[in-house]
Amino acid sequence: MDYKLQVGVQSHLEMGSLEDRSMQDLHDECLHSPETDARKNQTTYSNEPLPFSDGRLPAGCNNMIGHGVYRSIKTVVFSNKLNLLMPFGPLAILVHKLTAHNGWVFFLSLLGITPLAERLGYATEQLAFYTGPTIGGLLNATFGNATELIISIYALKSGMTRVVQLSLLGSILSNMLLVLGCAFFCGGLVYHRKEQVFNKATAIVNSGLLLMAVMGLLFPAVLHYTHTERQYGKSELSLSRFSSCVMLVAYAAYLVFQLKGQNDLYAPINEENLDDDDDDDDDDDDDDDDDGGGGGGGGGGGGDDDEAPEISKWESGIWLVILTAWISILSDYLVDTIQGASEAWDVSIAFISVILLPIIGNAAEHASAIMFAMKDKLDISLGVAIGSSTQISMFGIPFCVVIGWMMGQEMDLNFQLFETATLFITVIVVAFFLQEGTSNYFKGLMLILAYLIVAASFFAHEDPTSANEKKQP
Amino acid sequence: MDYKVQVGVQSHLEMGPLDDRTMEDLDDECLFPSEMDAQKTQSVDPNQHISVSGSLPFNGNKMTRNGVYKSIKTVVFSNKLNLLMPFGPLAILVHKMTDSSGWVFFLSLLGITPLAERLGYATEQLAFFTGPTVGGLLNATFGNATELIISIYALKSGMKRVVQLSLLGSILSNMLLVLGCAFFCGGLVYHGKEQVFSKATAVVNSGLLLMAVMGLLFPAVLHYTHTERIVGKSELALSRFSSCVMLLAYAAYLVFQLKSQTDLYVPLGEEVNQNGENLDNNDDDEDEAPEISKWESIIWLAIMTAWISILSDYLVDTIEGASDAWDVPIAFISVILLPIIGNAAEHASAIMFAMKDKLDISLGVAIGSSTQISMFGIPFCVVIGWMMGQEMDLNFQLFETATLFITVIVVAFFLQEGTSNYFKGLMLILCYLIVAASFFVHEDPPTDDQSKQPGT
Numbered sequence: 001m002d003y004k005l006q007v008g009v010q011s012h013l014e015m016g017s018l019e020d021r022s023m024q025d026l027h028d029e030c031l032h033s034p035e036t037d038a039r040k041n042q043t044t045y046s047n048e049p050l051p052f053s054d055g056r057l058p059a060g061c062n063n064m065i066g067h068g069v070y071r072s073i074k075t076v077v078f079s080n081k082l083n084l085l086m087p088f089g090p091l092a093i094l095v096h097k098l099t100a101h102n103g104w105v106f107f108l109s110l111l112g113i114t115p116l117a118e119r120l121g122y123a124t125e126q127l128a129f130y131t132g133p134t135i136g137g138l139l140n141a142t143f144g145n146a147t148e149l150i151i152s153i154y155a156l157k158s159g160m161t162r163v164v165q166l167s168l169l170g171s172i173l174s175n176m177l178l179v180l181g182c183a184f185f186c187g188g189l190v191y192h193r194k195e196q197v198f199n200k201a202t203a204i205v206n207s208g209l210l211l212m213a214v215m216g217l218l219f220p221a222v223l224h225y226t227h228t229e230r231q232y233g234k235s236e237l238s239l240s241r242f243s244s245c246v247m248l249v250a251y252a253a254y255l256v257f258q259l260k261g262q263n264d265l266y267a268p269i270n271e272e273n274l275d276d277d278d279d280d281d282d283d284d285d286d287d288d289d290d291d292g293g294g295g296g297g298g299g300g301g302g303g304d305d306d307e308a309p310e311i312s313k314w315e316s317g318i319w320l321v322i323l324t325a326w327i328s329i330l331s332d333y334l335v336d337t338i339q340g341a342s343e344a345w346d347v348s349i350a351f352i353s354v355i356l357l358p359i360i361g362n363a364a365e366h367a368s369a370i371m372f373a374m375k376d377k378l379d380i381s382l383g384v385a386i387g388s389s390t391q392i393s394m395f396g397i398p399f400c401v402v403i404g405w406m407m408g409q410e411m412d413l414n415f416q417l418f419e420t421a422t423l424f425i426t427v428i429v430v431a432f433f434l435q436e437g438t439s440n441y442f443k444g445l446m447l448i449l450a451y452l453i454v455a456a457s458f459f460a461h462e463d464p465t466s467a468n469e470k471k472q473p
Numbered sequence: 474m475d476y477k478v479q480v481g482v483q484s485h486l487e488m489g490p491l492d493d494r495t496m497e498d499l500d501d502e503c504l505f506p507s508e509m510d511a512q513k514t515q516s517v518d519p520n521q522h523i524s525v526s527g528s529l530p531f532n533g534n535k536m537t538r539n540g541v542y543k544s545i546k547t548v549v550f551s552n553k554l555n556l557l558m559p560f561g562p563l564a565i566l567v568h569k570m571t572d573s574s575g576w577v578f579f580l581s582l583l584g585i586t587p588l589a590e591r592l593g594y595a596t597e598q599l600a601f602f603t604g605p606t607v608g609g610l611l612n613a614t615f616g617n618a619t620e621l622i623i624s625i626y627a628l629k630s631g632m633k634r635v636v637q638l639s640l641l642g643s644i645l646s647n648m649l650l651v652l653g654c655a656f657f658c659g660g661l662v663y664h665g666k667e668q669v670f671s672k673a674t675a676v677v678n679s680g681l682l683l684m685a686v687m688g689l690l691f692p693a694v695l696h697y698t699h700t701e702r703i704v705g706k707s708e709l710a711l712s713r714f715s716s717c718v719m720l721l722a723y724a725a726y727l728v729f730q731l732k733s734q735t736d737l738y739v740p741l742g743e744e745v746n747q748n749g750e751n752l753d754n755n756d757d758d759e760d761e762a763p764e765i766s767k768w769e770s771i772i773w774l775a776i777m778t779a780w781i782s783i784l785s786d787y788l789v790d791t792i793e794g795a796s797d798a799w800d801v802p803i804a805f806i807s808v809i810l811l812p813i814i815g816n817a818a819e820h821a822s823a824i825m826f827a828m829k830d831k832l833d834i835s836l837g838v839a840i841g842s843s844t845q846i847s848m849f850g851i852p853f854c855v856v857i858g859w860m861m862g863q864e865m866d867l868n869f870q871l872f873e874t875a876t877l878f879i880t881v882i883v884v885a886f887f888l889q890e891g892t893s894n895y896f897k898g899l900m901l902i903l904c905y906l907i908v909a910a911s912f913f914v915h916e917d918p919p920t921d922d923q924s925k926q927p928g929t
Contacts, residue, residue, distance in 0.1 A: 425686070425878075435889070442677075443680070453688055453715050454691070456715065459711075460707035461702065462707075464699075
């Protein structure tokens with residue numbers, strides 16, 4: 001969830017009050033608003049228990065722990081309407097135990113994962129408040145798409161490398177076309193008098209990274225398809241692994257570049273505003289580093305001025321672990337039943353992995369991107385959509401290749417010609433649309449229609465290699 | 474012919490008298506200049522004649538003959554290009570008398586050219602009377618009516634490959650040759666400075682072209698990687714679905730364009746009354762005078778369309794014979810020869826506008842035409858084929874799809890800067906040479922639906 005950090009960074013560049021509005025906007029789905037307001041009033045109050053709860057929680061009295069746990073659960077679990085989907089998780093496990101109906105289990109686990117993914121992002125951001133901008137940015141950059149990565153790792157363990165490739169590809173495509181298109185479209189409809197603008201530089205940097213990822217994916221595929229490998233079967237794998245390491249280095253450099261760029265701005269700003277951050281440093285507005293894994297809620301304690309963390313550091317960590325565990329369990333069921341679901345619904349595995357899985361999995365990000373676009377904060381929407389795509393393509397995919405390497409699975413970067421061509425043309429189209437720096441409802445509609453064409457193509461597409469996708473016991 | 478509507482729009486953004494000059498420039502190939510001047514002074518009169526010609530059937534014979542004579546003079550004799558008109562009937566004659574497919578093909582091609590230009594003219598004239606919205610729609614649909622008519626005839630004969638190739642060739646020639654010539658000639662005339670054009674329009678059009686390429690790419694790749702679910706069926710179903718999506722996108726594009734124009738129209742419409750001719754509501758009439766009445770436009774439209782259909786029939790019939798006679802592949806004829814000669818009029822006007830430093834209009838002619846064919850013409854033919862029961866799909870085969878892809882990328886790249894000079898024009902022309910050469914050596918892999926189905 002990069003955008004939350006962007007919001008945190010931009011608070012130093014724009015008016016501070018914008019921040020509180022954003023936080024409240026994000027929580028306007030909150031079920032128990034009085035509690036949230038009460039907690040907001042407790043922001044300064046919550047600063048004090050921090051040193052208290054850090055080291056001494058185990059030693060605190062039971063009453064305090066019980067109360068803290070209850071409050072924590074209420075904050076994390078009950079404060080989001082999306083969490084109504086949470087019972088579907090255990091329901092999926094129940095159905096799996098009772099019946100052998102793979103289609104239902106798959107669908108229910110999918111629904112169950114969605115709120116968990118959103119809460120995982122929430123917990124990550126909360127934790128980022130306490131760890132400072134650098135590690136916070138790193139956390140977001142890594143865990144931002146943790147759900148997809150967890151699903152992929154489970155699929156890798158089962159030897160279903162094709163599902164991994166397809167689901168990651170689908171995630172990139174849906175972020176670039178569907179989420180971005182919906183954001184442009186809805187924002188354009190709301191603001192149809194004018195053209196919305198966004199930070200061109202950020203968009204271009206991300207487009208460049210996406211193009212580089214396509215390059216990394218293209219060479220193994222072309223090598224394989226033209227039958228011009230030196231050692232058939234081996235060369236392609238080695239090339240993939242080498243390219244993956246290179247791409248990971250590139251991604252690391254990207255993070256360093258972003259954080260360094262922000263730090264150079266941070267130091268002078270922090271000295272200027274010790275109290276509140278509602279100074280508009282307009283000359284820094286055109287800095288392009290407020291995207292991606294950028295500096296947490298603020299340097300040092302600066303973040304607490306604008307965004308109050310709602311749960312303590314230990315709570316964040318614990319929730320992170322709990323949510324990750326839950327997601328892992330549900331992912332296991334998901335991966336197990338994907339073949340059964342494909343047969344039950346009579347759609348190809350390719351279609352499920354590329355289209356269905358990412359759409360439902362990304363539902364929360366989708367909703368927030370649209371919401372930010374309708375509030376004319378297109379930069380944040382862009383951060384959600386394109387930043388996520390960049391992260392998956394430059395970090396997620398190579399990371400899975402390396403994990404596969406360690407596991408002994410032959411996961412490579414050869415996504416087969418059809419998928420690679422799809423990614424290539426999509427990246428070009430999106431890069432082209434973004435380069436202007438403006439948006440309107442027509443562009444959004446174009447992107448959505450392009451996604452329709454992509455989805456239809458995958459519906460008509462029979463994956464040649466999925467025949468050999470058997471789950472290894 | 475989007476550019477004329479653009480001219481109508483731009484008249485509100487630029488100086489009024491520019492338009493009268495424009496009309497005169499377009500007619501400076503006129504054979505009877507004195508009549509033209511007389512007609513220009515009569516420009517106010519046609520408005521009166523509108524109400525008169527509505528009752529044309531009831532007037533005296535003398536008035537009808539006079540009106541018909543004037544109409545014929547305006548439409549038929551006012552353009553040098555119309556010297557080619559006799560070639561049409563000549564082609565039919567030759568076809569009846571000899572068996573030489575090559576000659577018939579060539580003559581029908583020459584005969585179609587002036588008709589295509591006059592069709593565009595009649596469409597613009599009609600657009601004056603229908604208001605900006607419907608006028609824009611008319612231009613957007615009939616702008617490439619010639620290509621569509623030829624394609625529909627080819628579809629009826631089951632020659633879907635010719636359809637694909639001719640539409641592709643039209644896109645390529647518009648994007649590379651017409652645009653390149655326009656840039657080149659304009660750049661030579663204004664070699665001191667760089668000509669600029671509206672970047673926003675160019676970028677929107679490039680985006681649409683890219684989306685069209687996307688629509689064409691998937692069926693081709695699906696077919697080529699043999700990854701269809703149901704061989705032969707999936708690709709067709711995908712093509713038809715994509716065509717509907719593309720038509721939807723084109724409709725949205727029109728809506729978007731017209732909406733943004735209307736937002737500009739309203740405030741300016743009140744200012745323009747300072748121009749010489751003051752009319753009440755129809756904005757277009759204030760700056761450009763329609764030369765023929767509304768009914769005349771429609772009648773001429775119908776006549777031109779009928780003539781073009783007849784000649785297209787001969788064209789499609791003899792394309793195979795011409796290919797044998799001249800010993801060039803059908804692909805080359807469809808992709809290179811047909812569009813060049815068919816588009817000659819648009820070609821000439823694009824160059825002319827560029828040399829008058831009105832690059833936006835040239836761009837509208839060239840790129841707008843490409844967009845129209847790719848986002849409307851091609852999907853439209855797929856849908857028409859669907860209704861006819863012909864298996865026309867979006868799989869243009871790998872070579873053609875790759876050509877279109879690389880061309881769109883090159884052109885989009887050239888356009889994104891918003892400036893032009895003779896060097897860019899030269900590059901585009903040379904690119905077209907390469908494309909033409911590639912198609913000269915390209916043998917289209919034979920498919921079984923190439924033979925003309927009997928009984929048409």
